[in-house]
Amino acid sequence: MRGRHVVVIGGGMSGLATAALLAHEGAVVTLFEAHDEFGGRAGRRQRDGFRFDTGPSWYLMPEVFEHFFRLLGTTARDELDLVRLDPSYRVYFEGRAEPFDLPADGAREALLALDPPSASRLGAYLDSAASAYRMATEHFLYTTFASLRPLLNRTVLRSLPRLLRLLTEPLDRFAARHTDDDRVRRILGYPAVFLGTSPRAAPSMYHLMSHLDVTQGVLYPRGGFGTVVDATARLANRAGARLHTGHRVERIVVEHGAVTGVEVSGAGRTRHVPADVVVSTADLHVTEQRLLGAEHRTRSERWWRRRDPGPGAVLALLGVRGELPGLAHHSLLFADDWDGGFRAIFGPRPGVPRPASLYVCRPSATDDVAPPGHENLFVLVPVPADTTIGAGGADGDGDPGVEHVVDDAVAQIGRWTGAPDLPDRVVVRHTIGPADFARDFGAFRGGALGPAHTLRQSAFLRGSNASDRVSGLLYAGATTIPGIGLPMCLISAELVVKRLRGDVSTGPLPEPGTEPGPSRSHAARTPAEPTAGTET
Incomplete structure (x- = not known):
């Protein structure tokens, strides 16, 4: 070379x-x-003294870095x-006042405690996630597939029946076999969004993602x-x-x-x-x-x-006056109509789910990224990969489709996390929509992540x-x-x-x-x- x-x-x-x-x-x-x-x-x-990341915000798979x-x-x-973040993240469930925190230490026990009758099955799920992750990193992620011969080794061949099951069974069905609690099912299924798909479409091989946040932190x-x-x-x-x-x-x-x-x-x-x-x-x-x-x-x-x-996204970069203790560094807000939300994004008649299951990053909980007395928020609302939703802009000047999504998301965050006055406390606002991804990055059909x-x-x-x-x-x-x-x-x-x-x-x-x-x-x-x- x-x-x-x-x-x-x-x-x-x-x-x-x-x-x-x-x-x-x-x-x-x-x-x-x-x-x-x-x-x-x-x-x-x-x-105005705020420093925003506009893209990735989860540092996972540290051994790859x-x-x-x-x-x-x-x-x-x-x-x-x-x-090291503690909690690793917080989850709000629609209609439930108390959120769930996944602690940095004892994460496995905390997750199992959400569904005690399924503890043994959930433990087996996490053990399987660790095993699948090892299999992926040792045999699949680092190969060009220029030749399949190296894959025909004893370890892979011995695991072939299990691999075939994990590749053909959807993630949501696999998770449902290991827990009877809807909260846990959503926690286990949501990583599919970061893979650009839904729990129903993602192969259950990707349950390995639970090893990253629950086990690795x-x-x-x-x-x-x-x-x-x-x-x-x-x-x-x-x-x-x-x-x-x-x-x-x-x-x-x-x-x-x-x-x-x-x-x-x-x-x-x-x-x-x-x-x-x-x-x-x-x-x-x-x-x-x-x-x-x-x-x-x-x-x-x-x-x-x-x-x-994959999905599109509407992003909001928000500078907020005052504190927001209800939000952790990473917070997830899960709507009751879980399956309906994914159908809205990925189904035959795509649209923006309302209310949406969304993600909020509050880096000011950890870092000096906002002026004193203020918070820094990054909000991601999954939407269809559809450039007609529009482009964002500064302080409400984006296309109406994008700004309406952000208005709904800000109000939802405020209601669910104990800050109902949040919309009135936003002092800096910049929005990004699918049309921005297509224009700025050439993203296919305005997708936010990739295929x-x-x-x-x-x-x-x-x-x-x-x-x-x-x-x-x-x-x-x-x-x-x-x-x-x-x-x-x-x-x-x-x-x-x-x-x-x-x-x-x-x-x-x-x-x-x-x-x-x-x-x-x-x-x-x-x-x-x-x-x-x-x-x-």
Whole structure:
């Protein structure tokens, strides 16, 4: 790989991570980001003393971050100031005055205490989640699927009957077999939203998500998720990658079936940048439909029409006067009409559920991200992936469809969490809608996260990270393998390295100073503890 010229398209987390790893391998890497700052969906916004993250807010799978940093010769402790959240999150259930807190310590016992008659079944569910997580990280998340032979090992073959059951049974049905309590069923099912789908459509293999919050706990990088972006960009620079903002790739240049470079506009001109390899971290739909000529596209229009884009989202960044003790750092509000809410988002006649099951992040509970005497809120309302819902704006100037969703959400949060005057205390308001995701990130149909993790869009069915028609064109990011979320974006960058090396192994790359081998998985390794003195 040393000396090969690589162009990376996009400066989100997957693009920065790809640039860092490839430059560390000795490639000559140039990255182009169309916007004026790095981060992509993991963006940030500042106004009137408030500092908002505009995207990811859950720091899960800490061992994936740690592994990525170790590949680059550093550690999460050296690059980030991590705080362990307690409670990990709070849940409000419609019609119930008291919320449920998942504590940092004793989380398993607290969850089982919600449904004592089902304690043994719930315990088996969590044990199964841990086992499924180990299986995923050791055999599926870190493979390019360029060859299926490494998957035909004794462990996978022995587990095949169980894997088939987990892949074919929906998550909601699997959870319902382990608990009779609707509250627990919702807690176990809601992670499907972060996978871009519903509990009814997600394979029960994804019950592994419960291992992340219940068993591993939830961390937070002090300073916000922009510090994770900054750390990754810093490491890419340190490795020798050249990173450019304000430069848009207009076209991937292909000659005789192989990439030869890209055309880039920026600084008042358009130029050709030669490359041996191009890694696009743009939305796959953008890469194929805008950056490639028709003869070089792998996927047909019929294929795209059948694609599930996952949910859209309406986001609200709120600066609030006064305290909001009813909200934890992470809070979930679950509506009574649980199944109806998902039908509204994913059903044949999509619409915005009212009331919605929604998510609220209050980083000011942990971090200095608001002026004294104020709170900082990030509100996410899942909606259909539909750009006609509209775009957001500042202080109520967004499209009516978006602003009405936010009005309802703010009032709902106030009523449910003991702050009925919340709408009157909002002093800063910025909203974001599906049309913003489509315009700013090229998100397919305005989806907020990426293609849904349904059975047809998971693992090798999600699609290859290398073009079938263009030699030297690779993909990374949430729209390719392994999927949605910051940890998956880091893994997708590693899969680019493996693809270029011709490495078809199923586990993570060996870290410096370690011996390669199938037993050297980081799945069960204890992640680095937060820095002393930063726990809340």
